[in-house]
Structure formats: structure tokens, C-alpha cells
Amino acid sequence: MKRLLISTEFKHLCREKVTFIIVIFSAVLAILAFFNGHLFSETQSKVVKTALQSQQDSITTAATQLPERLSTTEPVNWWQDRYDLRAQAFYVMLNYATKPPLAQSPIAIGQADVLPYYFRMLVQEKQQVVQQYDYVHPLNLLLGQFDLSFVLIYLLPLLIIGICFNALSNEQHNGQLRLFLLQGGSASQLLTIQILLRGAIILIPFLLISNLLFVLVRPHIDPAVLLSFTTIALLYCCFWLALCAWVNSRGKSAATNAAILVTCWLSFVVVLPALINTFITHANPTPSRMQYLDSFRAHTDEAKKAAEKTLAQFFQDHPELANANGSRSDFATKKIATISAVEQAMQELDVQYHQIQQAQLDKVMWLKYLSVATLTHSMLVELSGNGLSRHTAFMSQVQMHHQALKSFFAKEIVKANQNGDFSPCKGCNARPTITDLSTLPQFDKHFSTPNVSFTPLFWLILLSMLLIYSTFKNVCTLTRPQATGRRGGHID
Amino acid sequence: MHTQPKRPVIQIDNLVKAFADQTVLQGLSLTVNQGEILALLGPNGAGKTTTINCLLGFLSPDKGRISVAGYCPQENAALVRQQLAYIPEQVALYPRLSGLENLAYFSKVAGVKVADSDFRALLEIVSLPNHAMDKPVSGYSKGMRQKVGIAIALAKKAKVLILDEPTSGLDPSASHEFSQLIQRLARQGVAILMATHDLFRAQEDAHRVAIINKGQLVDTLSYQQLQETQLEAHYLKHIKVGA
Numbered sequence: 001m002k003r004l005l006i007s008t009e010f011k012h013l014c015r016e017k018v019t020f021i022i023v024i025f026s027a028v029l030a031i032l033a034f035f036n037g038h039l040f041s042e043t044q045s046k047v048v049k050t051a052l053q054s055q056q057d058s059i060t061t062a063a064t065q066l067p068e069r070l071s072t073t074e075p076v077n078w079w080q081d082r083y084d085l086r087a088q089a090f091y092v093m094l095n096y097a098t099k100p101p102l103a104q105s106p107i108a109i110g111q112a113d114v115l116p117y118y119f120r121m122l123v124q125e126k127q128q129v130v131q132q133y134d135y136v137h138p139l140n141l142l143l144g145q146f147d148l149s150f151v152l153i154y155l156l157p158l159l160i161i162g163i164c165f166n167a168l169s170n171e172q173h174n175g176q177l178r179l180f181l182l183q184g185g186s187a188s189q190l191l192t193i194q195i196l197l198r199g200a201i202i203l204i205p206f207l208l209i210s211n212l213l214f215v216l217v218r219p220h221i222d223p224a225v226l227l228s229f230t231t232i233a234l235l236y237c238c239f240w241l242a243l244c245a246w247v248n249s250r251g252k253s254a255a256t257n258a259a260i261l262v263t264c265w266l267s268f269v270v271v272l273p274a275l276i277n278t279f280i281t282h283a284n285p286t287p288s289r290m291q292y293l294d295s296f297r298a299h300t301d302e303a304k305k306a307a308e309k310t311l312a313q314f315f316q317d318h319p320e321l322a323n324a325n326g327s328r329s330d331f332a333t334k335k336i337a338t339i340s341a342v343e344q345a346m347q348e349l350d351v352q353y354h355q356i357q358q359a360q361l362d363k364v365m366w367l368k369y370l371s372v373a374t375l376t377h378s379m380l381v382e383l384s385g386n387g388l389s390r391h392t393a394f395m396s397q398v399q400m401h402h403q404a405l406k407s408f409f410a411k412e413i414v415k416a417n418q419n420g421d422f423s424p425c426k427g428c429n430a431r432p433t434i435t436d437l438s439t440l441p442q443f444d445k446h447f448s449t450p451n452v453s454f455t456p457l458f459w460l461i462l463l464s465m466l467l468i469y470s471t472f473k474n475v476c477t478l479t480r481p482q483a484t485g486r487r488g489g490h491i492d
Numbered sequence: 493m494h495t496q497p498k499r500p501v502i503q504i505d506n507l508v509k510a511f512a513d514q515t516v517l518q519g520l521s522l523t524v525n526q527g528e529i530l531a532l533l534g535p536n537g538a539g540k541t542t543t544i545n546c547l548l549g550f551l552s553p554d555k556g557r558i559s560v561a562g563y564c565p566q567e568n569a570a571l572v573r574q575q576l577a578y579i580p581e582q583v584a585l586y587p588r589l590s591g592l593e594n595l596a597y598f599s600k601v602a603g604v605k606v607a608d609s610d611f612r613a614l615l616e617i618v619s620l621p622n623h624a625m626d627k628p629v630s631g632y633s634k635g636m637r638q639k640v641g642i643a644i645a646l647a648k649k650a651k652v653l654i655l656d657e658p659t660s661g662l663d664p665s666a667s668h669e670f671s672q673l674i675q676r677l678a679r680q681g682v683a684i685l686m687a688t689h690d691l692f693r694a695q696e697d698a699h700r701v702a703i704i705n706k707g708q709l710v711d712t713l714s715y716q717q718l719q720e721t722q723l724e725a726h727y728l729k730h731i732k733v734g735a
Contacts, residue, residue, distance in 0.1 A: 004600050008589070015588040015628075175584025182548060182578050183602040183648070184570060 001185075005193045019201060022159055026202050029151045030209040037106025037147035038217055044101045044117055051096040051118050058082070058094040059437040066435050076429045078422065083432035085416055086332040088440070089123040089409035097121055097398040097443040102385035103221035104214070107229055108149035108377070109384075115391050119398055121443070123409045124339060148210055149380040152233050153373050154269055157240045159202045161261040164244035166254035167194040172478075173253055181479060188475040191245055199241040207233060228383055228452070235460045236376040242467035249474035272371035280367065284359040292349060299345040303338045310334070310341045318410065330422055332413045336406065361388070368456075372463065375456045382452045389450040397447035404441040501526050501652055501683035502547065507556035509542055509707075516542045517707040519556070524683045526651075529674065531694035531701045532687040535731055539707040540687040544656050547685070548578060561651050574602075577645030581657035583637040587630035591620055591640045594629055599647040606647065614643045618673055635666030642673050645682075653677060655686040659693050671697045695723045703730050 013019040062082050069076075069083050078084045082092050099117040168191045171177035181187060207230055214221050243264060247257050303310050314337030368374040381387040412433065416422060421431040434440075502524035509517040517539045524530045534540050545551040546558055549565035549572060558565055561575035585594040596611050615625050618639040629637065638658060645653055653674070659667040671693055678684055678699075688694055694701055701713040701723065710730045713721060 001601070004597065008586075008593075008597050011593070012586065012588055175580065175582065176586060178548075178550075178580070179578070179584055179598060179644075180601060182573050182576065183598050183644075184573050185601040 001189065002193065005185075005190060006197060009194055009197050013197065013201060019163070022163055023201055023205055026156070026159060027205040027209050029155055030148070030206045031213070033146055033148045033151040034106055034210055034213045034217075037109050038213075040109050040147075041101040041105040044105075048096075048098045048100045048118055051098055051120070055094045055096050062435070062437045066432070069432055072429075078430045081430065081432075082437075083434055084422075084430055085409060085413050085433040086330075086422070088434055088437075089332065089405075089413065090335060091122070093122055093405075093440070095121040095405065095440055095443070097394075097401050098445055099391070099394040100445065103218045104225045104229070104384050105386060106147060106214070106218070107225075107384040108380040108386055109147045115386075117394075121398075121402060121405055123336060123406050148229075149377055149384070151206070152236060152380070153377050156202060156206065156233075156237060157265050157269065157373075160199060160237060160240045160244060161258070161265060163198045163202065164195055164241065164248070165258040165261055166248075167191060167198065167244065168248045168475075169252065169254045169257055172251065187479045188472050191248060191471070191475060195241050195245045195248075199237060203234065203237050225383060228454070229380070232376060232379055232383070232457065235457055235464070236372065239372050239460050239464045239467070242464040242471070245471045246467045246474070249471040249478065251474070251478050268371050269373040273374045276364075276367045276370060276374065280360050280363045283363060284356050286356060286360075287349075287353060292353070295349055296342070296346060299342045300338070303341040303345070307334055307338070311337045313337070314340055330413075330417050332422075333410075333417055336410045336413065339406070369459055372460060375459065379452060379454070379456055385449065389452075393447045393449055397444060401441065401443045408441050499526050500524065501561055502530075502685055503557070503559040504543065504547070505557045507543065507546060507558065508554045509539075509546060509551065510554055515707060517546075517553070517556075520704060520707060520709055521556075522685075522702055522709065524652075524685050526683050527678050527681045528699045529678050529684040529686060529697055531698035532685060532704065533689070533691070533694060533701055533727055534687075534704040538704045540704065541656060542707075543704075544578075544654055544685070544687060547654060548576070549573070575650060576652045576654065577648055577650035578654045579638065579641040579645065579656070579658050581660050582634070583641035585629045585632075585637060585640060588628055590626045591615060591629055591632065591636070591643075592625045594640055595643050595647060598644045602648045604647045604649075611643075611647065614646050615640070617646065618643045619669060633666070635662050635670065638662065638666070638670055639673070642670070642677075645677070651682060653682050653684045655684065655688070657688055657690075658686060659688065659690045667693060691723050691727060703727060705731055 066083070069081075079087050079091055081087050087093075097119040101117070168177065168187065171180065171190070177187065177190075180190065211226055211230065214226055244257075244261060247260050247264075250257075252260070311334055314333075317340065364378075368378050378387070382389055416431075416433040421433050424431055500523045502522070504520055504522040507517050507520040508515070516537075520539065520543060522530070522532075522543075532540050532543070542551065546553050547560055547565060549569040552566050560572045563571045563575075565572040585591075586597070589597065592608075592611055592615060595615060596608060599606070599611065612625060616622070620636060620639045620643070624632065624636060629640070632640070655674070658674075659670055662670060667690070674684055674686070675697060686694070686698065695718055698718065699715045701718060702709055703711045703713075703726075711726070713723070713726070
């Protein structure tokens with residue numbers, strides 16, 4: 001019986017022109033979305049590669065040109081001298097912290113276009129290096145990228161609705177269901193096969209093409225990631241198929257079903273995420289960026305005005321640098337002292353920002369369960385490596401790297417100053433104080449990325465199961481002899 | 493021309509069915525015997541279709557007893573449906589499938605196991621033109637659809653055939669062909685209940701006629717009485733009396 005129903009439903013679908021349009025559309029969407037994500041990631045990869053190459057080139061060039069610099073008698077401006085610690089620290093250093101896109105990045109560009117993925121490190125206040133971007137909470141960042149996740153979350157449900165809105169109800173209202181039931185057929189079996197086959201027509205091309213493109217174009221991708229992507233996509237679409245089955249099982253006309261399903265799509269995919277977004281934004285508003293910048297400028301001015309006091313505080317905080325004849329301090333030491341003072345003064349505001357981010361994140365964690373679209377999208381963005389988890393790990397690594405660079409230069413600059421390397425004699429060039437740039441702290445790009453949590457999938461499964469259970473109950477009611485109701489019964 | 497009626501296959505006893513606003517069937521009792529064609533006549537709203545829906549198991553009666561081939565349709569729907577075929581005014585086939593495919597599909601759903609060539613033979617029996625068998629049903633006339641409906645009943649070897657306005661909208665030739673087909677089925681022992689407004693076909697084809705009005709049986713005519721009566725005048729007399 002199942003084989004008969006499948007083959008007949010397949011015949012129906014094959015003879016509908018719209019089926020071919022939908023299959024082609026699904027395939028085209030997969031190709032378009034993949035390449036959109038892939039090209040975006042490639043651009044990021046190139047930028048990261050170029051940055052790292054220029055960093056490597058600067059080390060090589062410095063090593064090659066060192067003899068020339070040592071033998072020169074021409075005057076050299078220290079702020080342009082790559083062999084001067086101060087120039088390296090504040091102006092010419094090519095040292096990058098990078099977050100290269102992962103192989104699975106095209107799944108969901110997500111936040112990758114908003115969050116920074118590389119930093120050129122200099123010894124400056126960290127507020128100028130690693131905190132120069134507005135924080136945007138995750139839901140705000142899930143909107144609008146034409147990538148695989150966008151197609152899956154926004155467009156595939158529409159295609160599913162487009163092809164499934166009249167399953168069973170078509171037969172019910174045209175009379176075939178009556179004949180089918182009188183021939184001893186099972187309405188729930190018919191509905192199940194119709195929904196599954198129609199879903200397969202949309203999902204198979206999408207999944208086949210997207211997985212195939214990943215294997216061909218991004219061969220380094222971990223098969224487990226592709227499996228996770230496929231599982232998430234299947235379960236998300238299962239929810240929509242179950243919803244279609246449930247709506248169809250209620251015995252309304254195809255037009256009513258379409259209206260209900262489109263309303264559901266709008267609610268889950270557009271309205272609920274927007275409502276959650278608005279609620280979070282208003283419950284924990286992000287402080288003004290202007291306020292942050294104003295505070296930063298005020299603290300910088302204050303620290304510069306009180307230069308001597310700042311320097312004294314710096315040596316009090318770093319007694320290891322304040323050894324013999326430490327009283328003689330140059331521009332560079334004062335600058336580093338100022339940077340540390342500003343960072344300390346800004347700490348309170350930084351903590352405040354962090355707390356607000358955390359409060360928003362906590363709300364997102366629970367409220368995303370209200371919409372299957374938000375829930376699935378969050379998982380895909382995290383799976384792609386463009387989510388907040390990997391970014392947080394990256395930013396933490398960047399801060400550590402910034403701190404390492406600052407400590408390195410502070411120590412070396414104070415030492416060089418104490419040695420008199422910056423002004424060996426009146427009017428002569430400073431001595432080269434850093435000759436091997438490879439000794440600079442390098443960014444460790446192998447920062448740990450938290451694993452994606454698949455717990456939300458159980459929620460999707462639960463919702464789908466509830467819908468399926470309710471569908472079978474509805475179908476039983478629909479086909480059972482009616483004691484009351486319309487004169488013709490439910491099966492006209 | 494007509495075979496003699498045998499044992500009762502459809503039995504309706506004191507059937508009552510009410511909907512929220514009105515009582516549609518008020519103690520209706522009917523019997524259709526094996527090999528008999530019973531024409532069920534009545535004005536619109538008399539309760540013909542409600543009676544059929546109760547027989548098909550789509551409605552539960554409020555009172556009374558129904559038996560189709562020995563089973564109650566509400567309690568043993570699956571068993572009743574094995575024995576029963578139904579042809580409505582518009583035979584609902586899948587428009588994109590051919591007549592042959594529709595026949596094969598609905599027959600296989602009923603568990604009929606025959607070769608595809610036998611399905612073609614069935615369509616030949618019901619006189620569906622050869623050139624039409626493989627064409628989509630969307631291009632079929634109403635008469636051709638009715639023929640496919642009959643072929644589905646034939647394939648199923650149903651013991652009971654229920655027809656709801658089967659000749660409505662058919663041209664005289666198609667209507668004649670249709671009546672020949674159901675008479676052939678009756679000769680094979682199928683009990684046929686035909687709800688119709690077509691008094692001519694009822695007089696021509698039926699072994700008995702039952703006239704209902706406002707959910708009650710108002711008269712029955714035997715085959716002998718049918719031959720001796722002007723059915724139209726008789727029918728109108730009862731309907732006016734009942735009005």
C-alpha cells in the first residue's frame with residue numbers, strides 16, 4: 001500500500017509543473033546561497049592571509065635590512081625606524097590578531113560581517129584596539145544574509161508551505177478522499193506520504209547540492225559539521241512539515257490552510273524574532289557609544305595632564321620596571337604609563353558594558369526557544385564559526401595578545417631607556433633596540449572554540465512530535481463517523 | 493430483463509438523524525436485496541444523501557439500525573467498505589492521472605490484485621473508448637468519469653453499489669449506457685441503491701422505487717406496480733401531499 005501511495009503521489013507531483021519549478025528553485029537557492037557565503041568567506045580569508053603575509057614580510061625585511069641600518073650614518077627618525085622599540089610599539093609594528101573563517105563558514109555568514117575578524121595590534125589603550133566596535137546582541141545579527149541558513153530558515157518553509165498547503169485537503173474537497181476511504185485507504189497514511197514526499201522534493205535538492213558544494217569547494221570541512229548541518233536542516237524542515245500536516249488535518253479548505261500556514265511563517269520567522277529582539281533591546285539597552293568615547297577622551301586627557309603622577313602610578317603598579325636610575329623616563333615610557341592609566345580608568349565602564357552584554361545573552365538563551373527560526377538560526381551561526389561563542393573566544397585571545405605586547409614593549413622600552421639606547425649622544429641616531437622582529441609576541445590563532453550545543457534540537461523534536469500526535473488525532477476525528485456537524489459529514 | 497430479488501443486503505430500520513437545526517431522517521426503513529436495483533426518489537432535502545452518508549459510514553445515525561452486507565457501517569466500517577462501491581454525481585478521480593491509472597490506483601487501494609491488462613479489459617467492459625484510457629481524466633466527459641467509477645466498482649467485485657444522482661447531467665446516450673452497466677451489475681447479484689431525480693431512468697432501471705419526503709418513507713412501488721403506474725404523476729402526488 002505504501003509503495004502504491006508513494007508512486008501515485010510521485011506521479012501527481014511529476015505532472016504538476018509547479019513541482020519542477022520548486023525543485024529547480026530549491027536547487028538554485030542552494031547554489032546561490034552557498035556561493036554567496038563562500039565568496040564572503042573567501043574575501044575574509046584573503047584579508048587574513050594578506051595581513052599574516054605582511055607580518056611575515058616585515059620580519060623578513062627587517063632581518064635583511066639590518067646590516068644597512070647598522071652601517072647608516074644618515075639621520076633616522078625614531079618614529080619611522082623599524083629597529084626602534086618605540087616606533088614598533090606605537091606606529092610601525094605589523095602584528096595581527098586574526099580570526100580566519102572556518103571551512104563551514106558559508107553555512108551562515110551571520111555575524112561575520114558585523115564583528116571584527118582581524119586587528120592590527122599596536123601598543124595603545126585596549127579601548128582603541130580591541131573595543132572599537134559597537135556590541136550588537138546576537139539576534140540582531142541573525143537577519144538578512146543570503147546564505148544557506150537564510151535559505152533554510154526563511155525560504156524553505158515558504159516552499160514547504162507552497163507545496164504542502166493542500167495535502168489531503170485537496171482530496172477532501174475534490175472528493176477523492178471519500179472514494180479513497182471507501183476503497184479502504186488510510187487517510188493518515190495518505191497524508192503522511194504526501195507530506196513526506198513533498199518535503200523530500202524540496203529538501204533533497206537543497207541538502208544534496210549544499211553538501212556536494214561543500215565537499216567540492218571547501219574540501220577541508222569536517223564531515224561531522226556537514227552531518228550536523230544536515231541534521232539541523234532536516235529537523236527544522238520536519239517541524240514545518242509537521243505543522244503543514246497538522247493544519248491540513250483540521251479539515252479546512254486549501255485556501256484557509258495556506259492562510260494559516262503563512263501566518264505561522266510570519267509569526268515564527270519574522271514577528272517573534274523581532275519581538276524578542278525589541279524586548280531584549282529595551283530590557284537591557286546597550287549604553288551609548290558616544291558616552292563611551294567621551295569617557296575615554298576625558299580619561300586620556302586627565303592621564304596626559306597628570307603625566308608625572310601617571311608615571312609614578314605606573315612604576316608603583318610595575319615595580320619590576322622601576323629598578324636602578326628609573327627616574328629618567330622618556331616619551332615612550334610615559335606613553336605606556338598613560339595607556340595603562342586610561343585602561344584602568346575605563347575598567348568600570350568596560351565591566352558595565354560586559355554586564356549588559358551578558359544580561360542580553362542570558363535573555364537570548366531562553367527567549368530564542370519561542371521561535372523555531374531563531375533557535376535554528378542560532379545553532380547554524382554557531383556551527384558555522386561565525387557566532388558569538390567563537391567571537392568571544394577570539395576577542396579574549398586578542399585581549400591577551402594585546403596585554404602580552406604591551407608588557408613586552410614596556411619592559412624592553414624601559415630597559416633600552418635605562419641603557420641610553422634612545423639617545424646615545426647629542427644629535428646622533430638612536431641605537432637599534434629591536435633587531436629580530438620574530439621575537440615579538442605572536443598571536444596564537446588556535447584559540448579554543450566552544451562546542452555547539454545541540455540541546456535546542458530536542459525542543460524542535462518535541463514540537464514536531466506534538467504536532468504529529470495532534471495530526472493523527474485530527475485525521476482520526478476527520479474520518480470517523482460524525483455524530484454531529486454538517487449534513488454531509490466532514491468528508492464531502 | 494430483471495432478475496428476481498434475493499436475500500436483503502442493505503437493511504435500514506427506523507433510521508433517525510438530526511442536525512443542529514433540523515431532523516433530516518425521521519424513522520426511515522428500507523431494504524435492498526441481492527441483485528435488486530432500488531431507486532430512492534425524493535425532493536431536494538428529503539434525506540437521500542444523508543441516508544447514503546449513513547450507509548457509507550460517514551455519519552452516525554441518532555437512532556435506528558443499519559446493516560450493509562451483514563455489518564453495521566459505523567461499527568465495522570472497514571468490513572462494510574470491502575463489500576461496497578459508491579458512485580456519486582461527480583466521480584472524483586485524480587485529474588492528472590489517466591482513466592487507467594485512476595482505476596488501477598483506487599482498485600489497488602482496495603486490495604484488488606489484477607494485472608494492468610485486466611484493468612484495461614475492465615475499461616473496455618464499461619465501454620470507455622480505447623483512445624481515452626491513457627489520457628488524463630481532466631479531459632474526460634462526465635459520462636466517461638462515471639464509466640471509470642463503474643469500472644472501479646467492477647474491479648472491487650462489490651456486493652453493494654450505492655449511486656447518488658448518477659445520471660444527472662448525462663446526455664441520453666450516456667445515460668442509457670450507464671443504465672445498461674448497472675443492470676449488468678444487478679444481474680451479477682449486486683444490490684444497488686440509486687438516489688436520483690431522474691424518474692425516467694428510475695422507471696426503466698429499478699426493480700423497486702422508494703419515495704421519501706422530509707426524512708420519511710412515503711411510498712414504495714414494486715416492479716409490477718412500476719410497470720402499471722405513471723411514475724411522475726405518482727411521485728408528484730406524494731411530494732405535494734408531503735409538502
